Amino acid sequence: MPKALSLPPNPFSMLNSMRAIGYSFPTAVADIVDNSIAAGATRIDIRTSVSKHEEIYFAVLDNGCGMCEDELILAMQIGSRSPECSRSRKDLGRFGLGLKTASLSQCRTLTVISFKESSVSAASWNLNLIENTSDWSLEIFDEKEIKHQTLLEELKKNGSGTAVIWEDFDRLGAVEKDKLFDVLKEKLQDTREHLSLVFHRFLSQEDKFSPITISINGNPLIPKDPFLKSDDIGSVFTGTILFPIKGIKECVRVTSYTLPPQDKMTAQHQKKLGVAGRGLQEDQGFYIYRERRLIFWGGWFGLKPIEQSSKLSRVQVDIPNLFDKLWQLDVKKSSAIPPKEIRQELKKRLEEFIKRSKIAQTSASGTVFKKEELWLKQKKGNEFFVRINFESALLKKIFENTDLDNAKRLKHYLKRLQKALPIDWITAQYATDYCPEKDSEKDVLEMEIFDQIILLSSRKGYREEDIIGKIKELYGADKLTEEVKSFISLFVKAK
Ligand SMILES: Nc1ncnc2c1ncn2[C@@H]1O[C@H](COP(=O)(O)OP(=O)(O)O)[C@@H](O)[C@H]1O
Numbered sequence: 001m002p003k004a005l006s007l008p009p010n011p012f013s014m015l016n017s018m019r020a021i022g023y024s025f026p027t028a029v030a031d032i033v034d035n036s037i038a039a040g041a042t043r044i045d046i047r048t049s050v051s052k053h054e055e056i057y058f059a060v061l062d063n064g065c066g067m068c069e070d071e072l073i074l075a076m077q078i079g080s081r082s083p084e085c086s087r088s089r090k091d092l093g094r095f096g097l098g099l100k101t102a103s104l105s106q107c108r109t110l111t112v113i114s115f116k117e118s119s120v121s122a123a124s125w126n127l128n129l130i131e132n133t134s135d136w137s138l139e140i141f142d143e144k145e146i147k148h149q150t151l152l153e154e155l156k157k158n159g160s161g162t163a164v165i166w167e168d169f170d171r172l173g174a175v176e177k178d179k180l181f182d183v184l185k186e187k188l189q190d191t192r193e194h195l196s197l198v199f200h201r202f203l204s205q206e207d208k209f210s211p212i213t214i215s216i217n218g219n220p221l222i223p224k225d226p227f228l229k230s231d232d233i234g235s236v237f238t239g240t241i242l243f244p245i246k247g248i249k250e251c252v253r254v255t256s257y258t259l260p261p262q263d264k265m266t267a268q269h270q271k272k273l274g275v276a277g278r279g280l281q282e283d284q285g286f287y288i289y290r291e292r293r294l295i296f297w298g299g300w301f302g303l304k305p306i307e308q309s310s311k312l313s314r315v316q317v318d319i320p321n322l323f324d325k326l327w328q329l330d331v332k333k334s335s336a337i338p339p340k341e342i343r344q345e346l347k348k349r350l351e352e353f354i355k356r357s358k359i360a361q362t363s364a365s366g367t368v369f370k371k372e373e374l375w376l377k378q379k380k381g382n383e384f385f386v387r388i389n390f391e392s393a394l395l396k397k398i399f400e401n402t403d404l405d406n407a408k409r410l411k412h413y414l415k416r417l418q419k420a421l422p423i424d425w426i427t428a429q430y431a432t433d434y435c436p437e438k439d440s441e442k443d444v445l446e447m448e449i450f451d452q453i454i455l456l457s458s459r460k461g462y463r464e465e466d467i468i469g470k471i472k473e474l475y476g477a478d479k480l481t482e483e484v485k486s487f488i489s490l491f492v493k494a495k
């Protein structure tokens with residue numbers, strides 16, 4: 001029988017190789033924030049030295065559950081938890097590596113201070129010490145020996161929590177303190193952008209989840225929703241599909257959105273959507289969320305190329321952490337590949353996902369469809385008004401084709417309807433847990449087809465067969481139901 005020889009890795013070479021795993025500063029910080037969220041933190045404060053005269057440090061402070069000394073020592077171990085371990089749904093961890101590899105990819109000293117059940121624990125990995133001792137020498141500190149006493153005081157004030165501190169930066173491309181301070185400041189800006197996007201669903205109220213606060217040197221992050229869901233020009237929601245996976249209870253949830261045409265977006269909207277240096281075009285495609293944390297976005301997994309016509313399409317894909325293995329989640333949690341059966345399902349639905357973008361693009365160029373404001377929203381002093389837009393082309397078209405008496409009746413009815421809008425009741429429901437019923441995908445599409453017919457019917461030289469042809473081209477022959485056909489002939493007759 002062969003002998004088993006214990007051959008542990010050389011600590012310094014091993015850690016040095018792990019530093020080169022390819023984290024950027026913002027993705028490394030995101031891994032530390034993941035841990036705080038998994039620890040149940042509701043407030044995460046990112047701190048750095050605020051003047052060039054201080055010693056340079058970077059810290060992530062949370063009010064999560066904290067760790068006692070045994071837990072901290074285990075947390076500091078490389079590969080502290082196997083990827084095979086099952087994880088709770090709120091756990092954003094994966095390999096038991098993030099805390100160490102993300103931190104040491106940016107700096108030479110990682111210190112963790114934690115406060116739990118009135119006890120303080122602190123430990124450091126220091127690359128210089130590991131190099132000198134050629135051993136996995138973890139430094140453990142007494143409370144008095146902790147350098148960052150002010151951070152410790154804050155943890156104590158919160159009742160429990162953890163501070164992850166990075167020092168001795170050697171990978172930021174600067175050595176002198178002054179320069180390093182400036183580089184760190186720049187990195188903080190990129191980090192702000194990255195975290196606002198990656199954690200946008202944690203930063204806002206979502207279903208039963210209360211929002212958490214993440215701030216950088218006292219400035220809270222503003223969530224960056226890549227679908228502009230809560231904006232008044234919001235994207236069109238185009239439906240949710242659930243993909244069950246054989247033998248597993250959880251589902252993959254796929255929700256598709258179409259952004260409003262670019263000419264309708266303000267600079268503010270564009271800023272919200274744009275992720276450092278990438279435009280709308282590159283950011284089309286799938287947005288993969290693992291337990292609500294965005295891990296990867298942009299592109300169509302090679303199922304189709306990035307194209308101008310589909311640049312308004314964004315598809316939210318929610319995967320539970322149970323599927324990590326199936327999706328080949330990488331260590332940095334920055335890429336994932338869907339399993340074959342999901343790829344096949346997604347492929348089948350690609351046309352459905354991008355169709356609306358194509359339509360909106362045509363509309364943006366004025367060729368076919370211009371989405372209209374049916375309500376006018378106005379503010380005057382402290383008051384606001386919501387009025388039916390009597391100038392909308394749809395309404396005008398209806399009035400044009402109605403006799404005078406009926407037009408008067410209709411106008412009166414619409415004015416009454418406007419006045420009777422139960423705004424108090426709606427506001428009261430929003431203040432509770434009730435939310436408005438969402439139109440089904442079918443209803444939304446049907447409404448859009450009818451709008452389209454009304455507008456097409458007012459085009460010069462457009463006959464019944466032209467409208468039928470256009471509807472077929474835009475929405476597919478299966479959408480040309482008897483009801484749609486009779487709607488078309490009604491409006492052509494009225495022309
Ligand atoms: N901020 C924190 N609060 C409480 N526990 C933490 C914190 N950060 C890390 N830990 C503990 O350290 C362990 C190791 O973290 P990490 O190296 O990032 O691996 P993973 O997150 O994949 O488990 C976590 O599983 C958790 O138990």
Ligand SMILES: [Mg+2]
Nearest residue numbers: 035093098099
């Ligand atoms: Mg982690």
